[in-house]
Amino acid sequence: xxxxxxxxxxxxxxxxxxxSLKCEQHLGHNAMYWYKQSAKKPLxxxxxxxxxxxxxxxxxxxxxxPECPNSSHLFLHLHTLQPEDSALYLxxxxxxxxxxxxxxxxxxxxEGSRLTVL
Amino acid sequence: xxNVEQSPQSLHVQEGDSTxxxxxxxxxxxxxxxxxxxxxxxxxxxxFVMTLNGDEKKKGRIxxxxxxxxxxxxLYIKGSQPEDSATYLxxxQTGANNLFFGTGTRxxxxx
Numbered sequence: 001x002x003x004x005x006x007x008x009x010x011x012x013x014x015x016x017x018x019x020s021l022k023c024e025q026h027l028g029h030n031a032m033y034w035y036k037q038s039a040k041k042p043l044x045x046x047x048x049x050x051x052x053x054x055x056x057x058x059x060x061x062x063x064x065x066p067e068c069p070n071s072s073h074l075f076l077h078l079h080t081l082q083p084e085d086s087a088l089y090l091x092x093x094x095x096x097x098x099x100x101x102x103x104x105x106x107x108x109x110x111e112g113s114r115l116t117v118l
Numbered sequence: 119x120x121n122v123e124q125s126p127q128s129l130h131v132q133e134g135d136s137t138x139x140x141x142x143x144x145x146x147x148x149x150x151x152x153x154x155x156x157x158x159x160x161x162x163x164x165x166f167v168m169t170l171n172g173d174e175k176k177k178g179r180i181x182x183x184x185x186x187x188x189x190x191x192x193l194y195i196k197g198s199q200p201e202d203s204a205t206y207l208x209x210x211q212t213g214a215n216n217l218f219f220g221t222g223t224r225x226x227x228x229x
Binding site (some may be wrong): 004040069105107 | 221
């Protein structure tokens, strides 16, 4: 079983749809992250959760709504997206949030959810 | 937003050749430098996390060096193998506790 699991791997949705991306980590980590990768751009941090509390929100449009019900699960709820939101969405976890603990810890990533907005 | 640059963007090398690529980052507010290896259709995997100026880390045929004063890190691969084909990402961790990624170097090792 992989450490960080994301579902679905591929998602196609219309601009009026509501969908959710799910991430689950089996590593006992305290922090979880959503990253976005658009074509030919670097990974861009969207949200950070530490011990189920949001600690970072990098000016992400409100059409993206994260939810962290417990330290093992992270969701990204999507509604009224735009075609330019089409991208690869990566979930990651780390032992502690770099934002909080100032500890140097590596990120463990999922394989990503490829989102296409029509 | 931190400007982390990686070069080259892509390269092709023959199996058995050694290669290296560069990550440059602003040296102010530096906290750590991360290297990740990302194979197609898989998840990025951490290779190294380095914090100290002059630090050098090694994992098998792959090694990395760090110069925090001038703001660069090199990743070296000795005797490249086809399984080394991947995108190599670096990320600079700042005192503000965020990770800023470069766009990566895409390596293709030709058998």
